[in-house]
Amino acid sequence: MDTDGTHGTQDAVARTNGIGNGIPRPAVPPRPAHAPGAHPAPGAHTAAGPVHAPGPAHAPGPAPVGPPAGAPSSGGSAFADWLRTPRRSGGPGVWAYGHVPRADEEPETTPTRQLVSGALIALLAGLLLWSLLWNGYLGGFWLWPLYMFTPDSWAGRLPSVVASYIWYAMVLAGLAIGFGRLGRWPELVRRMLSGPAARRAAAGLAEPPPGPVPGGDEDPAGWPELRGAGLGEAAERLRAEGGAGRMNDVDAARIRRAWQTVLADPGRRAAFADAVRDKGAGACTHPSGARDLPVRAARHDLLARQVRIGTVADGERNPYPRRGTGLALDPAVLGTSLLAVGPSGGGKTGRLVRPVVESLALQALAGQAAVVAVGAAGTQLGPDAAYDVVIRIGDPATAYDLDLYGGATDPDEAAGLLAEALAGDVPGVDVRRAATALAQLLGPFRTAHGRFPGVPELRELLDRVPAALDGVRRELEAAGQHSMLRELDARERQSGSHGDPGPALADRIALLDRPAFAGFFDTTGQQGRPFSLRSLEHPLRVRIDLPERGHADASRMLARLLLAQFSAGAAARTDRSLFACLVLDDAAHTLTPQTVRGIQRLRSANAGVLLALRTMDEVPEELRTPLLGAVGCRMAFSGVTTWDGQRFAEAWGTEWVEARDVTSRTVFADQPLTRAIHAFRKLVTGKAVTTDAVTVRQVERARWSASDLAHAVPPGHAVLSLTSVRGERTTPLLVRLDG
Incomplete structure (x- = not known):
C-alpha cells in the first residue's frame, strides 16, 4: 500500500486555499521506505520494452535532522491547529487559510477626527442647553411634569427633594441620549474602546467561521473520515502521530489522497488500514521515500494545494473584496496555463517559477501531481535532492538522459514531435512537410533496427550519406518490408526538390551532433537512462538543465521539443488523476502554432504549463495574440515595455x-x-x-492601459489575471509579490 497514494482517481479534496507561517514538520526525520535502486529508471529500455516508473535522482539516504530551511518547526499542537484552521474559498487565487471575505462594496466610514470633533461639539451644545435650563434662562417649562406629578403636601419635604433629583437625572439622560445620537457617541466609543470584532466590521470584514471543536466528532486532527468508515484504529494511530509531532503537512495530504483512492477502489481498504497501522504517518510514501523537501522558499498549504506568491495591493485599482487578501496559485488555475512577462531581474524566477515548482514538488510527494521544471543550467529551481530526476544536458556526470522521441513508438508521432523542435522556428519550412520527411526516415530505420536512430545516425540519413541509406535498405530487403522500402524511395525522390525540408532539418539536427552532447539522446539503451515525458502518470519531480550559455540555439530547440512532448504526453495519459505541469523558466522562441493549440487542449487533460518570457517579442508576431488567448492566466511584471503592455491591455479588455x-x-x-x-x-x-x-x-x-502597465506598476509588483478550470475569472489585480 506504500504507493496507493501515488496512483488512482482524481483527488476529491476540496480546492480551497491557504496556510500561514506555522507549517508543521516531523520531529523525527523519516527514513526512505525503499532501498536504493529498487525502482527502474523512468523511460529506461529493457528487454521487455520501455519502463515508465519513477526513480530517485540520487540514492536516498538519511534525512537531515530538523525542519527544512525556510520553514519554521512546530509541534503536535501547532499541527492540529493547522488542520483545524478553516479554509474558505473566495474565488480564483484567494489564499484561504483563515480567509475572511470582505464586503462587496467599501463601507462608508467616517474619519476618526471627524467623529471626535462632532462628539465634542454635541457635548458642548448639550452642556450649554443644560446650563440655560438650570439657570432659568429658558423659563421653567421643563419643570412642569415635576409639578404635575408630585402632590403639594411634599413641598419642602424629603420626597420632594428626591423626586426633583430623579427628574433632573431623567432630563440629563434625555439630553445625553439626544445629543449623543446627534454627535454619534456610540460609534466613537465602539471604534476607540472595542476589540477586533468592531474594527473588522468597520473595515467591511465578516466574522471568521468557527473552527471545529478540538476532540469533537468533526475535528480534522482526529481523522473523522476514517472513524466514520470503521477504521477507528487507523484514525487513532494518525491522531497520535500528529499529536506527538511525527506528522507534517505532506504526510496529511498524502494519506488523505491515499484514502480517496480507497473510496474509489474499496479493494484497497485492507492494505491501507495495514499500512497506517504499521507505519503511521510514514504510510503510503512517495516511491523516493521522501516526506518533505530539503528546503522551502515559499508558503504552502497542501490541504488546499496552494502556494502563496503575494498580496493583493490595498488600492483603488483593485476590487474592494480582493484588497489586502493573499494571492495564491493552485492546480485549479494552473490548469488553464499561465503566461508571465517581465524583464530580466523582475522576479519571475524567484517570486513565481520557484514557488510554483516547489509547490508542485510537494504535491508530487503527496501523490497529487507531476512536475517538469526546465531552465538554463544554474537557474535556482531548488537543490538536486528536491527532485527524483535531474537531467543536465551536456554534463557527462548526469545520471539521466533525455528521450529524443518522447517515448513514442509510432514513427509518424515521433516525426511530428521532432519536426516541431527542429523546424518550428525556421522561416519558409512547413512543419507538416518536415514531419513527413522525418517519418520517411524514422519508419524504415525503426523497422530495420528495432529502434529509432540516434542523433549522428539521423544526421547521416538527412545528409543522404550513401552508407547509412544502403544499410537500412539492405535490412529492409532482407526482411521483406516493401512498404518501408517505398517510404525510403519516396524520401530519395523528394530529396533536392524545391521546398525539400531535408537540408534545413540536417542543419538543425547538427546542433545536437556536437562533442558536448556525445553520449546523450542515446537510443541503444547502452548509455545512461533515458527519461520520457510519457512518465507523467507517476508523481514525478523532474528538473532539466539546458546548456543555454554555450549552446543557446540547441537549448531553445530542446525546450521546443519538451513543450511538444509534454503536450502530447499529457493528452495521451489514460490516468489523468495527477495534475501534470511543465514549467519553462525561459520560453523564448519555443512556441509554434501547433504547441499553442496544444496548450489549449491541456485544460481538459488535467495539465498546464507555466511560460516565462522577458518580452512578447520573443514570440513570433503571428502567435502573440493566439498565445494570450490560449492561456487562462496572464501576468505582467513591473518594467514591461509599452508595446507589451498594449498586448496585455487588449487581452484584458475594457470595463x-x-x-x-x-x-x-x-x-x-x-x-x-x-x-x-x-x-x-x-x-x-x-x-x-x-x-x-x-x-x-x-x-x-x-482595465489597465499600456501606459499604466509600463509606468504605474511599482517594483516588486505585478498585474495578474486568473481563470480557473471551472471558468471562474478575476479582473486584473495589482499584486505585491512575496520576496
Whole structure:
C-alpha cells in the first residue's frame, strides 16, 4: 500500500486555499521506505520494452535532522491547529487559510477626527442647553411634569427633594441620549474602546467561521473520515502521530489522497488500514521515500494545494473584496496555463517559477501531481535532492538522459514531435512537410533496427550519406518490408526538390551532433537512462538543465521539443488523476502554432504549463495574440515595455466605469451687498467666487492601459489575471509579490 497514494482517481479534496507561517514538520526525520535502486529508471529500455516508473535522482539516504530551511518547526499542537484552521474559498487565487471575505462594496466610514470633533461639539451644545435650563434662562417649562406629578403636601419635604433629583437625572439622560445620537457617541466609543470584532466590521470584514471543536466528532486532527468508515484504529494511530509531532503537512495530504483512492477502489481498504497501522504517518510514501523537501522558499498549504506568491495591493485599482487578501496559485488555475512577462531581474524566477515548482514538488510527494521544471543550467529551481530526476544536458556526470522521441513508438508521432523542435522556428519550412520527411526516415530505420536512430545516425540519413541509406535498405530487403522500402524511395525522390525540408532539418539536427552532447539522446539503451515525458502518470519531480550559455540555439530547440512532448504526453495519459505541469523558466522562441493549440487542449487533460518570457517579442508576431488567448492566466511584471503592455491591455479588455466631470463657473452677483462680499472674498483668497456643476456618466475604459502597465506598476509588483478550470475569472489585480 506504500504507493496507493501515488496512483488512482482524481483527488476529491476540496480546492480551497491557504496556510500561514506555522507549517508543521516531523520531529523525527523519516527514513526512505525503499532501498536504493529498487525502482527502474523512468523511460529506461529493457528487454521487455520501455519502463515508465519513477526513480530517485540520487540514492536516498538519511534525512537531515530538523525542519527544512525556510520553514519554521512546530509541534503536535501547532499541527492540529493547522488542520483545524478553516479554509474558505473566495474565488480564483484567494489564499484561504483563515480567509475572511470582505464586503462587496467599501463601507462608508467616517474619519476618526471627524467623529471626535462632532462628539465634542454635541457635548458642548448639550452642556450649554443644560446650563440655560438650570439657570432659568429658558423659563421653567421643563419643570412642569415635576409639578404635575408630585402632590403639594411634599413641598419642602424629603420626597420632594428626591423626586426633583430623579427628574433632573431623567432630563440629563434625555439630553445625553439626544445629543449623543446627534454627535454619534456610540460609534466613537465602539471604534476607540472595542476589540477586533468592531474594527473588522468597520473595515467591511465578516466574522471568521468557527473552527471545529478540538476532540469533537468533526475535528480534522482526529481523522473523522476514517472513524466514520470503521477504521477507528487507523484514525487513532494518525491522531497520535500528529499529536506527538511525527506528522507534517505532506504526510496529511498524502494519506488523505491515499484514502480517496480507497473510496474509489474499496479493494484497497485492507492494505491501507495495514499500512497506517504499521507505519503511521510514514504510510503510503512517495516511491523516493521522501516526506518533505530539503528546503522551502515559499508558503504552502497542501490541504488546499496552494502556494502563496503575494498580496493583493490595498488600492483603488483593485476590487474592494480582493484588497489586502493573499494571492495564491493552485492546480485549479494552473490548469488553464499561465503566461508571465517581465524583464530580466523582475522576479519571475524567484517570486513565481520557484514557488510554483516547489509547490508542485510537494504535491508530487503527496501523490497529487507531476512536475517538469526546465531552465538554463544554474537557474535556482531548488537543490538536486528536491527532485527524483535531474537531467543536465551536456554534463557527462548526469545520471539521466533525455528521450529524443518522447517515448513514442509510432514513427509518424515521433516525426511530428521532432519536426516541431527542429523546424518550428525556421522561416519558409512547413512543419507538416518536415514531419513527413522525418517519418520517411524514422519508419524504415525503426523497422530495420528495432529502434529509432540516434542523433549522428539521423544526421547521416538527412545528409543522404550513401552508407547509412544502403544499410537500412539492405535490412529492409532482407526482411521483406516493401512498404518501408517505398517510404525510403519516396524520401530519395523528394530529396533536392524545391521546398525539400531535408537540408534545413540536417542543419538543425547538427546542433545536437556536437562533442558536448556525445553520449546523450542515446537510443541503444547502452548509455545512461533515458527519461520520457510519457512518465507523467507517476508523481514525478523532474528538473532539466539546458546548456543555454554555450549552446543557446540547441537549448531553445530542446525546450521546443519538451513543450511538444509534454503536450502530447499529457493528452495521451489514460490516468489523468495527477495534475501534470511543465514549467519553462525561459520560453523564448519555443512556441509554434501547433504547441499553442496544444496548450489549449491541456485544460481538459488535467495539465498546464507555466511560460516565462522577458518580452512578447520573443514570440513570433503571428502567435502573440493566439498565445494570450490560449492561456487562462496572464501576468505582467513591473518594467514591461509599452508595446507589451498594449498586448496585455487588449487581452484584458475594457470595463464600464463612472466618470465625474466637474465644471466651474464664476458667480456674478446682482445685489450690491453680495458684490461687496464677493469682492472682499476675492481680495482675501485671490480667487473669484465660483460654483461647480458635476456631470456623472458611464464610460468604457481599459482595465489597465499600456501606459499604466509600463509606468504605474511599482517594483516588486505585478498585474495578474486568473481563470480557473471551472471558468471562474478575476479582473486584473495589482499584486505585491512575496520576496
